[in-house]
Amino acid sequence: MSDHYISLVSEKLSSANSKKTAEKIVQFFIEQKIIEKKLTDCVLGSPNGHAPDKNYRNALENTELDLTKLQTNGVQFITEKQVFDNGGNGLEEIKCPNCGENNIENDWGDSLDNWHSGTDSDKIKCQKCGTENSVTEFEFKPTWAFGHFGITFWNWTKLDPKFVAELEKIIGTELKSVYGRI
Structure with missing residues (x-):
């Protein structure tokens, strides 16, 4: 169990x-x-x-x-x-806070590491609207x-x-x- x-x-x-x-x-x-x-x-x-x-x-x-x-x-x-996080049980979506586009295929892993360590940029550029936001501003589902x-x-x-x-x-x-x- x-x-x-x-x-x-x-x-x-x-x-x-x-x-x-x-x-x-x-x-x-x-x-x-x-x-x-x-x-x-x-x-x-x-x-x-x-x-x-x-x-x-x-x-x-x-x-x-x-x-x-x-x-x-x-x-x-x-x-x-x-x-x-949800214990490594997968992600369905990582939605842009500006346009709602699912950025799950984007390279967001380094941004998570950068946010946690406080080094470099934690920003992700949305693949649809091109806006850059901190990884923490994206909506993760779950x-x-x-x-x-x-x-x-x-x-x-x-x-x-x-x-x-x-x-x-x-x-x-x-x-x-x-x-x-x-």
């Missing part, structure tokens, strides 16, 4: 604000008993994550899920520059996101829209949902 995840990503938070925001959300989740305070090996990769606490179902649309029976079931906070802050929920089902809206209010920016499977 494979693992899946949902990442909520702010593409607007700066690097300087990401750690402080993560601390605020961790504290909020702990107070609401959505996650446990202690970091454990309950997520894939590093750093460790927070296991679900007794009220984790308050964050879910489907409250019947029993996460406690899963080994990989935690919440991970990412506070560094990252491309949040959804990808780019930022310094994300919350990844490992093997959680669909999050309750009210829960996501509450997080957006606390954080002060829109959160993009990225779904993936490993």
